[in-house]
Amino acid sequence: GDSVTQTEGQVTVSESKSLIINCTYSATSIGYPNLFWYVRYPGEGLQLLLKVITAGQKGSSRGFEATYNKEATSFHLQKASVQESDSAVYYCALTPAGNKLTFGIGTRVLVRP
Amino acid sequence: EAAVTQSPRNKVAVTGGKVTLSCNQTNNHNNMYWYRQDTGHGLRLIHYSYGAGSTEKGDIPDGYKASRPSQENFSLILELATPSQTSVYFCASGDARANTEVFFGKGTRLTVV
Numbered sequence: 001g002d003s004v005t006q007t008e009g010q011v012t013v014s015e016s017k018s019l020i021i022n023c024t025y026s027a028t029s030i031g032y033p034n035l036f037w038y039v040r041y042p043g044e045g046l047q048l049l050l051k052v053i054t055a056g057q058k059g060s061s062r063g064f065e066a067t068y069n070k071e072a073t074s075f076h077l078q079k080a081s082v083q084e085s086d087s088a089v090y091y092c093a094l095t096p097a098g099n100k101l102t103f104g105i106g107t108r109v110l111v112r113p
Numbered sequence: 114e115a116a117v118t119q120s121p122r123n124k125v126a127v128t129g130g131k132v133t134l135s136c137n138q139t140n141n142h143n144n145m146y147w148y149r150q151d152t153g154h155g156l157r158l159i160h161y162s163y164g165a166g167s168t169e170k171g172d173i174p175d176g177y178k179a180s181r182p183s184q185e186n187f188s189l190i191l192e193l194a195t196p197s198q199t200s201v202y203f204c205a206s207g208d209a210r211a212n213t214e215v216f217f218g219k220g221t222r223l224t225v226v
Contacts, residue, residue: 001172038217045217045218045219045220046156046203046205047216048214091156093155100146100158100171101146101158103155103157105153105154105155106155
């Protein structure tokens with residue numbers, strides 16, 4: 001079946017430093033799935049951060065970027081300079097089609113002031 | 114703004130008891146989903162629905178039933194709750210069109226003792 005593997009556990013980073021969360025995927029049901037990053041801030045539900053549905057394209061939102069790399073089957077999330085408000089749990093996800101999402105394990109990001 | 118509301122937000126249940134988790138969406142979305150989130154796992158799909166009267170099994174349906182009596186409401190039912198069902202449950206709704214955003218509720222923390 002389809003699966004998503006992402007950086008596990010917690011990532012701690014100082015404010016204004018860069019952040020990268022690794023995500024790789026395996027999509028057996030379809031060659032080129034749609035890829036997403038969702039974020040869950042404390043006390044909130046998950047919300048879409050960015051999505052890319054075309055291989056080779058880059059998505060960006062709120063200073064975050066992710067590039068759909070079909071050769072490496074990766075969709076790493078990056079931000080050049082994080083803020084304390086970026087502290088949250090980040091989920092990489094895919095859908096083969098439609099919107100039944102398969103999620104990664106989630107990565108907790110703690111930004112220290 | 115798209116809204117998905119879950120109730121209750123926290124629930125303690127006894128083993129063997131019946132638990133109903135409720136979800137209401139005001140987005141007029143056809144599709145609704147129930148996921149659970151456990152430490153060491155990403156969100157996993159329990160049941161989903163394509164519209165009123167429809168329920169489908171997701172990846173981990175055992176021990177759960179679902180009910181979609183209307184476009185707006187989607188319930189998750191644990192007929193005989195077990196401690197292994199202690200988890201955080203998320204409801205979500207999405208448009209039937211492919212590649213559109215899925216909107217999540219804030220989650221229900223269920224503890225089965």
